[in-house]
Amino acid sequence: xxxxxxLIIGAGPTGLFTAHQLKLxxxxxxxxxxxxxxxxxxxxxxxxxxxxxxxxVPECTGEELTNNLINQIKPFDIKTHLGERVDEVKKEGExxxxxxxxxxxxxxxxxxxxxxxxxxxxxxFSPKECEKFENKSIFYSVKDKTIFEGKTVSIFGGGxxxxxxxxxxxxxxxxxxxxRRDDFRGAQATVDKVHELAKSGKINLYTKYQLTxxxxxxxxxxxxxxxxxxxxxxxxxxxxxxxxxxxxQLGPIADWGLNIDKKxxxxxxxxxxxxxxxxxxxxxxxxxxxxxxxxxSGFHEGALAAxxxxxxxxxxxxxxxxxxxxxxxxxxxxxxxSD
Amino acid sequence: xxxxxxxxHDNKTHTIDVQNxxxxxxxxxxxDIPGIDADCGGGMACATCHVYVNEDWFHKLPQKDDGxxxxxxxxxxxxxxxRLSCQIIVSDELDGLVVNIPSKQS
Numbered sequence: 253x254x255x256x257x258x259l260i261i262g263a264g265p266t267g268l269f270t271a272h273q274l275k276l277x278x279x280x281x282x283x284x285x286x287x288x289x290x291x292x293x294x295x296x297x298x299x300x301x302x303x304x305x306x307x308x309v310p311e312c313t314g315e316e317l318t319n320n321l322i323n324q325i326k327p328f329d330i331k332t333h334l335g336e337r338v339d340e341v342k343k344e345g346e347x348x349x350x351x352x353x354x355x356x357x358x359x360x361x362x363x364x365x366x367x368x369x370x371x372x373x374x375x376x377f378s379p380k381e382c383e384k385f386e387n388k389s390i391f392y393s394v395k396d397k398t399i400f401e402g403k404t405v406s407i408f409g410g411g412x413x414x415x416x417x418x419x420x421x422x423x424x425x426x427x428x429x430x431x432r433r434d435d436f437r438g439a440q441a442t443v444d445k446v447h448e449l450a451k452s453g454k455i456n457l458y459t460k461y462q463l464t465x466x467x468x469x470x471x472x473x474x475x476x477x478x479x480x481x482x483x484x485x486x487x488x489x490x491x492x493x494x495x496x497x498x499x500x501q502l503g504p505i506a507d508w509g510l511n512i513d514k515k516x517x518x519x520x521x522x523x524x525x526x527x528x529x530x531x532x533x534x535x536x537x538x539x540x541x542x543x544x545x546x547x548x549s550g551f552h553e554g555a556l557a558a559x560x561x562x563x564x565x566x567x568x569x570x571x572x573x574x575x576x577x578x579x580x581x582x583x584x585x586x587x588x589x590s591d
Numbered sequence: 592x593x594x595x596x597x598x599x600h601d602n603k604t605h606t607i608d609v610q611n612x613x614x615x616x617x618x619x620x621x622x623d624i625p626g627i628d629a630d631c632g633g634g635m636a637c638a639t640c641h642v643y644v645n646e647d648w649f650h651k652l653p654q655k656d657d658g659x660x661x662x663x664x665x666x667x668x669x670x671x672x673x674r675l676s677c678q679i680i681v682s683d684e685l686d687g688l689v690v691n692i693p694s695k696q697s
Contacts, residue, residue: 297636369630375697378668410664432669437661462668480671497665499639499697500630515628545632 264292266535266550267366291318389472409495523560645689
């Protein structure tokens with residue numbers, strides 16, 4: 253069981269800056285994020301897209317913003333738990349008991365949800381029948397590539413993940429690569445490699461096809477794919493892999509007894525607290541009259557929620573407002589020299 | 592104001608006056624038309640405002656750029672007449688545009 257003053261759910265820009273604010277006022281915190289890397293939407297959706305409305309930063313990309321925030325919290329030792337999704341939040345006495353999908357547990361007076369639009373989950377195949385094969389013969393990521401050796405693998409998608417795996421698995425499996433159009437959006441070198449492998453018969457390429465059905469008993473036996481011209485092909489296959497990127501799902505947050513309106517959590521604008529005492533929501537996931545879904549608003553919300561956490565984490569102390577320019581205590585926390 | 596007709600998956604038709612300059616996605620979200628999620632808020636980064644444009648209208652719309660086609664790869668059941676509604680900007684020329692909203696966005 254991990255004990256901390258505040259647990260932050262979400263390692264996007266808002267979560268990172270909230271952590272900074274907590275540490276600055278002398279509280280400790282830990283961060284959990286479902287993605288396997290820090291940065292949230294900035295890294296997952298638009299690492300290369302320039303952002304022009306971060307105060308005092310005329311232009312930066314999602315990746316640069318994330319790196320700057322990581323640098324900003326470097327003076328503090330903040331534990332991050334990546335690749336884990338918070339599944340459970342329940343009251344335990346004066347505290348909140350929090351559990352992740354990997355079974356890690358936390359006890360904390362404060363939970364700050366900085367979850368963007370929820371957690372990123374892989375987009376799945378549309379035919380309903382696919383569900384029963386999931387994690388057996390249908391996968392949306394590859395954890396152990398050795399299971400595909402000598403088997404037939406049908407890979408769907410047109411981006412780097414689909415292409416990279418098609419190239420990699422073609423070394424020791426029979427690979428079908430299926431995509432909804434002729435153009436691929438992967439790196440040009442990989443696209444060229446795929447066409448080369450298709451020419452030499454190492455990859456069976458099916459473009460303008462989409463999955464319409466799957467068949468099999470315990471394991472997948474065949475798939476049906478449909479061409480733009482409506483023609484349907486049945487292909488024998490042992491595995492199907494779908495690489496359609498990630499989608500944001502509100503997920504378990506919906507089950508924590510919070511007031512939710514249109515996939516956002518309702519908060520007050522003094523503490524950014526939800527209807528549950530000690531649970532806050534900041535950034536894109538919170539809503540209140542006048543809410544702007546901007547990164548700069550998330551920074552403000554996180555700063556206020558952090559102050560609210562102080563009261564519950566240090567009930568016997570009084571919070572003192574201090575400036576980073578003049579406070580010796582804060583400078584000590586940052587590890588910088590006082591004048 | 593321009594009339595945009597949204598057909599939702601429950602076979603209902605919503606005829607909405609949308610202000611020129613807004614996107615078809617914004618017109619849907621502001622008027623609580625179900626079935627458009629628009630998770631990324633119009634950044635062409637999520638493919639959850641996917642619509643099927645009525646065949647008569649599809650070719651009258653300005654062409655999609657590469658980024659939109661890339662995102663459509665990830666949409667739920669994309670078809671030839673698929674578009675991201677955040678990329679269709681409402682103007683007088685689109686008066687009477689009919690879009691069909693898919694059964695789900697993911």
